[in-house]
Amino acid sequence: MLLARMDEESAMKVIPARIALALFVVAGSAQADFSDEEALALSYGDKTMVSITTGMAQPINRAPAVATVITADDIEAIGATDLDEVLETVPGLHVSHSTLGYAPIYMIRGIASQYNPQVLMLTNGIPMTSVLAGDRGTVWGGLPVENIARIEIIRGPGSALYGADAFAGVINIVTKNAGNIDGTQVGVRYGSFSTRDAWLLHGGEIDGMQVAAYLRVGDTDGAKEPVPADAQTRLDALFGTNASYAPGVTNLGRRMLDGSLDIARDKWRFRIALKRRSDGENATGLAQALDPAGRSFSQRVTSDLTWQDRNFAQDLDLTVQGSYYYLNEKSDLVLFPPGATFPTGTFPDGMIGNPYLWERRFLFSVSAFYTGFGNQRIRIGAGRGNDSLYRVRESRNYTYTYIPGVGNLPTPLGSVVDVSGSGAFMSPHSRSNNYLYVQDEWSFARDWTLTGGIRHDDYSDFGGTTNPRLALIWDAGYNVTAKLLAGRAFRTPSFQELYNINNPVATGNPDLKPETISTAEAAVSWQPVSSLQLGANIFHYKMRDILRFVPNADPTTGSTAQNTGSQAGHGLELEASWDASKTVRLSGNYGYQRSTDKATSRDAGDAPHHHLYMRGDWRFMPDWTANAQLNWVIGRDRIAGDPRPNVPDYRTLDLTLRKGNARYGSWDVAVSIRNLFDATVLEPSPAPGSIPYDFPLARRSAYIQLRYGL
Structure with a gap:
């Protein structure tokens, strides 16, 4: 389907983006009932248009940001089963993993941290940010791709439009609506690690309403990759015990339920989505000690109601939206295994911690486009948000004792005690934010456009912040566009950075201010012939007031969150796409970055200096397509103070073969092999290396997928 026809005319076609607005996310598989020619035009037409950069669809080469668009056909062609596999194909973006259940870390241009709050993820424009840590939740458990219509990514600051956490980049996932699905589809997938998925997609009209629904269930045992040593291994060496489960394997099993509903009629649209993960295993353990017994649960619900009138008044497009976000996470963890011994005592049943939390967010916004000035398009918007960590529970079988010369160490309590009242990791908190922004796209001369924007956010807990951006676009020729871009962005202090209590290792600080970044960019796009882009x-960029936990002068009090230090980075990103023939398309990208921690004058660490991605698509007979993709990650230094050798480079090759396209009454069959040559893939574990040999990712795996159009 992806390579149904690759002549020069279709490669040059520009079709206005049909932005699929649907939400009640739960993974599955979907595909519109289009002819091959129509599907190709929709896929590659949509790739030329983007809306994330200004809020309205426009050609991507003229957008006031460095952006990438990934369509449903792209996702299908590469055989992706999870969002992370898709995002790894984006120039300047590398997907790493954290010790928190292998939750993804989206490293954009070398900017990375354990919780990754510097990247804002949206689903249909609604933030997926957790209140506690500013990430996407500790119990993430993957995100399926079958209900995704397109993904739009900004590399660089986006706070002038999107506010908090649009720092290193913005990722907006647009789910499928009734028009994208147009009928009913069922699908099943089976693959390595006893991975099983089944899904149902339906889109159509009911009593004048456009309805799209999606339901997916699945489970997996997860990859069982070797872990030679862990944090408990070091304790065993110190105290002569044998408690560690290492050498052992990663624990990545989970059960998954996803679902969504999208109802649209006239000017109204209502969406609701569920993402539920249960029996989630904890990878290499929350404390970097293998934990085969621990289990985690999360349930996330998002919903929004939108009213839009594109002709509210002459030259005026008005949108009003309200949204609700709910997250519940429950983790029953064995932080250190039975028999773990510290100077304070031994834990015969293991060191047990059970943190539970409940979050919610309300957002209300009004925005308008005005085009009455002829050569200008002005957008103005305002809104209010409220974030609340409204309930916390915790039980554990330990407290902390300060040992001179060593630090705060866990002390056995003998039994698991409910400490929710006064001893929990945090008490409930909430904060509100009022914001106002304005943006002006001004075509002040032939072939020249200037886009300026500014947004002010006022938070109830740390005050106000103002963030501008500026973009100058020049159509240097009919096939050449150049851009100069500058912008400032911020990320808010998370609740754990502000309000952590009863944690002698990391204490919150209510006097924090936002972390900021200033970025300057230059970009050019060129289409020398119709088949080559x-x-x-x-x-x-330069980051300032970086939020970190800094050791206190009094060693009994551990560390406290502070605004300290700065980081500077630079680099380049290259992209190319070539229709080599009517049946073959070659594409790829290369990213280079260097980022320096100014406090140490050392590399900021963990992120690759070089990242090469290459892809080939071939339609070798009617209804048969083949895809190959190479991913090469090179040059990952350790952070300052980590004495381990640099993280090893790796290369992986994936192959996907597909027959059919799930038309009405027909089957679609796809087979994918990931990491064909069984390369060893490692992602950096945190310093000082309690998992000393880093986080191992899946070796060679295979999947077969069947879909049927009803």
Whole structure:
């Protein structure tokens, strides 16, 4: 389907984006009932348009940001089963993993941290940010791709439009609506690690309403990759015990339920989505000690109601939206295994911690586009949000004792005690935010456009912040566009950075201010012939007031969150796509970055200096397509103070073969092999290396998928 026809005319076609607005996410598989020619035009037409950069669809080469668009056909062609596999194909973006259940870390241009709050993820424009840590939740458990219509990514600051956490980049996932699905589809998938998925998608009209529904269930045992040593291994060496489960394997099993509903009629749209993960295993353990017994649960619900009138008044497009976000996470963890011994005592049943939390967010916004000035398009918006960590529970079988010369160490309590009243890791908190922004796209001369924007956010807990951006776009020729971009962005202090209590290792600080970044970019896109598209950009950024936990002068009090230090980075990103023939398309990208921690004058660490991605698509007979993709990650230094050798480079090759396209009354069959040559893939574990040999990812795996159009 992806390579149904690759002639020069279709490669040059520009079709306005049909932005699929649907939400009640739960993974599955979907595909519209289009002819091959129509499908190709929709896929590659949509790739030329983007809306995330200004809020309205426009050609991507003229958008006031460095952006990438990934369509449903792209996702299908590469055989992706999870969002992370898709995002790894984006120039300047590498997907790493944290010790928190292998939750994804989206490293954009070398900016990374354990919780990754510097990247804002949206689903249909609604933030997926957790209140506690500013990430996407500790119990993430993957995100399926079958209900995704397109993904739009900004690399670089986006706070002038999106506010908090649009720092290193913005990822907006647009789910399928009734028009994208147009009928009913069922699908099943089976693969390595006893992975099983089944899904149902339906889209159509009911009593004048456009309805899209999606339901997916699945489970997996997860990859069982070797872990030679862990944090408990070091304790065993110190105290002569044998408690560690290492050498052992990663624990990544889970059960999954996803679902969504999208109802649209006239000017109204209502969406609701569920993402539920249960019996989630904890990878290499929350404390970097293998934990085969621990289990985690999360349930996330998002919903929004939108009213839009594109002709509210002459030259005025008005949108009003309200949304609700709910997250419940429950983790029953064995932080250190039975027999773990500290100077304070031994834990015969293991060191047990059971943190539970409940979060919610309300957002209300009004925005308008005004085009009455002819050569200008002005957008103005305002809104209010409320974030609340409204309930916390915790039980555990330990407290902390300070040992001179060593630090705060866990002390056995003998039994699991409910400490929710006064001893929990945090008490309930909430904060509100009022914001106002304005943006002006001004075509002040032939072939020249200037886009300026500014947004002010006022938070109830740390005050106000103002963030501008500026973009100058020049159509240097009919096939060449150049851009100069500058912008500032911020991320808010998370609740754990502000309000952590009863944690002698990391204490919150209510006097924090936002972390900021200033970025300058230059980009050019060139289409020398109709079959070849090229793009390049360079960037430089500086981060200030970085939020970190800093050791206190009094060693009995551990560390406290502070605004300290700065980081600077620069690099370039190259992209190319070539229709080599009517049946073959070659594409790829290369990213280079260097990022320096100014406090140490050392590399900021963990992120690759070089990242090469290459892809080939081939339609070798009617209804048969093949895809190959190479991912090469090179040059990952350790952070300052980590004496381990640099993280090893790796190369992986994936192959996907597909027959059919799930038309009405027909089957679609796909087979994928990931990491064909069984390469060893490692992602950096935190310093000082309690998992000393890093986080192992899946070796060679295979999947077969069947879909049927009803």
